Amino acid sequence: MTIEDRAGPAVAGLPSLSTPDVSRLAVVGWLTAFTLFEWVRLKLETAGGWTTLYREVSALECVELVLLVRMVDLRARPSRIHAGEAAAILAGATFLTLFVTSRPVFSAGVLALFVLARFRNDPAYRIFAIGLFAFISQYLLLTGPFIWLHDAVATGDAWVTRHLLNLLGFGVTGSGTFILRPAADFGVDVIWGCSTSYVAAPVGAAFVIVVLALRRGWRRSDAGWLAGLLLATFGVNLLRLALTSVSSELHRFWHDGDGTAAFAVGYMLLVAAFSLLATREQHRGPATQ
């Protein structure tokens, strides 16, 4: 039973339940459910099964998805979609869910565009669409032409890490993306997956989603907090690169072993801290929606 059904036709402004219309909340809710299903199925394919699913799903992604679902506010002004349009939408969702499977980013993009195009006048739905765009952007930023950006940033990361390690007395050399330490007979190549920009994409997306969910809006000062978060991410990634470049033993622990979990938790704490700091100011003025 939807909110409109519970409220009944006595609520002012609601169309009669006898009209051949479908609840907007039902349509958007099911489309969100289909997209989440696609996301889980893709992760299952990559993980190879339920028992190894945890290796592919990060806690941060789960938090973001929960917050995104919460953004579709049940108290939002109810509205309805014509039955024909709802049927066409469902047919499209069926095609994507049953036949063109494992494309959650595409499904989420289409859903966000649909919500933005049809319900942009409703703040709750508008925020949901923007949050959904932020969610898929973290995946899009890790592919295609952005790889060259990550390569360029990785070169800068390696340059800074070499200087940091030399300042600390570790005596490293190398050029480009290479950090070589002859004394330990060890060297690393900072590839695009280790660059600050590669880490910044999920961290930044998480910040945007958390702030949108907590505040139901975006303020100019949030951009400053986001910039601060990205700077902090650079610092933490620099520490990670330095730790993984000193010796093969440290590399095994911090790059391939349990040390990776410590950094994952560290990035989560960074997002939590900066989001709370940004939203703490919410009483000073209204948010822009």
Added chain:
Amino acid sequence: MTRAFHAAAAAIMLAAAWLTLIPPAARATLHDPQAQLIGVLREAGLTYTGRRDIAQGEALLTFGQFGCAAQAGVIYMPWVSRMSPTAVALIAHARVPPVFVNDGEVVSGFSMTEVLPRWAWRRLLVLLRLKHDEPWTSINLALLTPRGCALPPIDWARLPRG
């Protein structure tokens, strides 16, 4: 109408969950797809020389040809829906336009409009149990032709047939 929408959407979700948990039975094949590919190319006169993993199951298989100094390469992509940046770069920087093969059929490229309708149609046939679910349904190949050499005719249609 909302209740009807809920019922239809729930039915679709249940069907999708059922298909995820119990996928259609795969046809038993004697060889794995890459061995099949090597066999088909061997019959065309190309000798397998090596294999290099790219990412997420993608691989670059190299082949030699009598009278040709350069090697031919086949990028093996087990996912229709995505392609690694390395594979994209290999295809983009190929000196000779590659030959694209999708489920044993030569296509003009791996664009959405080219591959997706074919793949969706095959998935529909599999769902309706009119076609066996076999690995080639979702395998893409890009044949990188060596410069200055003409490749022999290859019977790509033999790939799905095994």
